[in-house]
Amino acid sequence: MTMLTYAQALNAALREEMQADTRVFLMGEDIGHHGGIFRVTQGLIDIFGAARVRDTPISEAGFVGMGIGAALAGMRPVVELLFMDFALVAADQIVNQAAKLRYMAGGTVSVPLVIRAQQGGGRGNGAQHSQSFESWFAQVPGLITLAPATPADAKGLLKSAIRAGNPVVFVEHKLLYNTKGEVPDGEYLTPIGKAEVKRIGRDVTIVSYSRTLLSALEAAELLAQNGIEAEVIDLRTIEPLDMVTILESIKSTARLLVVHESHANCGLGAEIIARVYEQLPNALVAPARRLGAKHVPIPVAEALEHSVLPQTADIVAAVEAMFD
Amino acid sequence: MPLSPDRLPDAYRQMLVIRKFEEAIRSLYQQGKIRGSFHPCVGQEATAVGGCWAVRTDDYLTCTYRGHGQALAKGLSVRAAMAEMLGKATGCSKGKGGSMHFTDPSVGLLGANAIVAGGLPHAAGAALAAQLEKSDRVALAFFGEGAVNQGVFFETLNLAAIWKLPVIFICENNRYSEMTPSHATTATVETYKRGGSFGIPASIVDGNDVEAMYQAVEAAVSRARDGGGPSYLEAATYRLWGHMMGDPEIYRTKEEVARAREVEPIVRLSRRLKQLGHSEDDLARLESEAATIIADAQQFAEDSPVPDPADALTDVFA
Numbered sequence: 001m002t003m004l005t006y007a008q009a010l011n012a013a014l015r016e017e018m019q020a021d022t023r024v025f026l027m028g029e030d031i032g033h034h035g036g037i038f039r040v041t042q043g044l045i046d047i048f049g050a051a052r053v054r055d056t057p058i059s060e061a062g063f064v065g066m067g068i069g070a071a072l073a074g075m076r077p078v079v080e081l082l083f084m085d086f087a088l089v090a091a092d093q094i095v096n097q098a099a100k101l102r103y104m105a106g107g108t109v110s111v112p113l114v115i116r117a118q119q120g121g122g123r124g125n126g127a128q129h130s131q132s133f134e135s136w137f138a139q140v141p142g143l144i145t146l147a148p149a150t151p152a153d154a155k156g157l158l159k160s161a162i163r164a165g166n167p168v169v170f171v172e173h174k175l176l177y178n179t180k181g182e183v184p185d186g187e188y189l190t191p192i193g194k195a196e197v198k199r200i201g202r203d204v205t206i207v208s209y210s211r212t213l214l215s216a217l218e219a220a221e222l223l224a225q226n227g228i229e230a231e232v233i234d235l236r237t238i239e240p241l242d243m244v245t246i247l248e249s250i251k252s253t254a255r256l257l258v259v260h261e262s263h264a265n266c267g268l269g270a271e272i273i274a275r276v277y278e279q280l281p282n283a284l285v286a287p288a289r290r291l292g293a294k295h296v297p298i299p300v301a302e303a304l305e306h307s308v309l310p311q312t313a314d315i316v317a318a319v320e321a322m323f324d
Numbered sequence: 325m326p327l328s329p330d331r332l333p334d335a336y337r338q339m340l341v342i343r344k345f346e347e348a349i350r351s352l353y354q355q356g357k358i359r360g361s362f363h364p365c366v367g368q369e370a371t372a373v374g375g376c377w378a379v380r381t382d383d384y385l386t387c388t389y390r391g392h393g394q395a396l397a398k399g400l401s402v403r404a405a406m407a408e409m410l411g412k413a414t415g416c417s418k419g420k421g422g423s424m425h426f427t428d429p430s431v432g433l434l435g436a437n438a439i440v441a442g443g444l445p446h447a448a449g450a451a452l453a454a455q456l457e458k459s460d461r462v463a464l465a466f467f468g469e470g471a472v473n474q475g476v477f478f479e480t481l482n483l484a485a486i487w488k489l490p491v492i493f494i495c496e497n498n499r500y501s502e503m504t505p506s507h508a509t510t511a512t513v514e515t516y517k518r519g520g521s522f523g524i525p526a527s528i529v530d531g532n533d534v535e536a537m538y539q540a541v542e543a544a545v546s547r548a549r550d551g552g553g554p555s556y557l558e559a560a561t562y563r564l565w566g567h568m569m570g571d572p573e574i575y576r577t578k579e580e581v582a583r584a585r586e587v588e589p590i591v592r593l594s595r596r597l598k599q600l601g602h603s604e605d606d607l608a609r610l611e612s613e614a615a616t617i618i619a620d621a622q623q624f625a626e627d628s629p630v631p632d633p634a635d636a637l638t639d640v641f642a
Contacts, residue, residue, distance in 0.1 A: 066480070073450040103420055
């Protein structure tokens, strides 16, 4: 095991996959000598050269689309969007093109493309630099959506994404890059479509992923002080959703809270809860709850942003209310 | 390098296959045998044949929903194309893509696109793949002049220019963006001037002259194969039919269309062949061969099975 930051773990994944497969190359803004705004691609241009670590103009639709074209022609491009918010500038290429080309071609082509981007709030970056879109992406057939929370999963899932042979939206979070964690030495892959129980507990199941997973784990420790043992599930993969792990957990806890930073309205939490009621209608002894961003754009001032995004205290309060 | 006169009879037959394909589709559409949209390329057969014959089978091609001609000229099976139109399991996309999404990677056809400029970056990306792999493959991106007002058009031309990608952007200017004359929608109606503004070779060519079209594309392809980067060609042509089935065509006069019919590409090529000494009988034989190809494809498509409904759930992921 080696202690790495989330950014270092992603860097290692890119380096290993580029070493193993010459078809893998990178495109994005400021990813070359600058090393990316969060340093994820730092040093890669020195190893692999400017042909495989390509600085792009601020043309998200153009270079995402070119990633699709290169993927159609057999390459394994990894494109980086500076902020997930800019995915909307490339929305046609992601949703109408990458996700659908294989289907529209009757399976005769494939689009082995990874789109990486950081999202989320917590830094006061405002409404066009703080959004979380994984619930949207999960609505698009043809996209795999991943959102790892730990350095180990970030590395293992990015390597899996590059090898997936399909379009992958790889969701990072701007507050995770400097978080540290043990990363296994040597080659390993984290499987796509598999959630992981990050904390075992008997009283309530908290499902989360990405940055809010850390809040959920923090909340679980606070709840334990009051005698509530929370089981915390890290989805890791948003789509395809691992319902098996969730259902197994609530069979013993009988309580469910889903926490995410994307807006609660029509979000992933609603989907998970709906599936729980469809698949195990009598499993819960208290109504399932979801926490997500309130239904406003993400504001800048810290007091305002905290009020909009789910905080650790909100998780604690939501769980405690289930035991009233 | 010009298109050899020896190949002109074959080009004539190919253009007639495209024309008759569209005519057959119209008939099948009117019989209610085809669902969805159909955007005919009648009148634009020379751009397709001249352009696609200037590249190899392993070169890449993207086009739009008005790209039946390019797909067939690049080598897409007429049977598979016709079956796709009829929504049959034997179609090139097994009935999942239809008229607007003809795809066949075995002939370099990466896909026709329903977003007018959506395929441009795909062609450029395939060209980037060729450049990275150090192959001499090139990519052709066909689009209409309606595409030059979408943002990704500019983004792709810029990227292709700065990276010197082996891609040829071919704008078929058929004078109408859907149901509106292009001069009413486009500040620079001579679209090649936009291409040239990126510092790449850009010119206009008579898109109704298959030989001129071939020669212009071939020159751009040679330049691209030699590392000379992208080119932009505007092919001046004319859409003889409406934007789609049911277009009342209130934006133009019957006289305008009648004048265009006198200089449409198949009429032009028939005159050229006669000048070269081919007889009326020769031309009739080529037309009959084209008709046989279409009749065979139509029979094949009509006889083919419809898809198994369960197949709707396959082909999402590799």
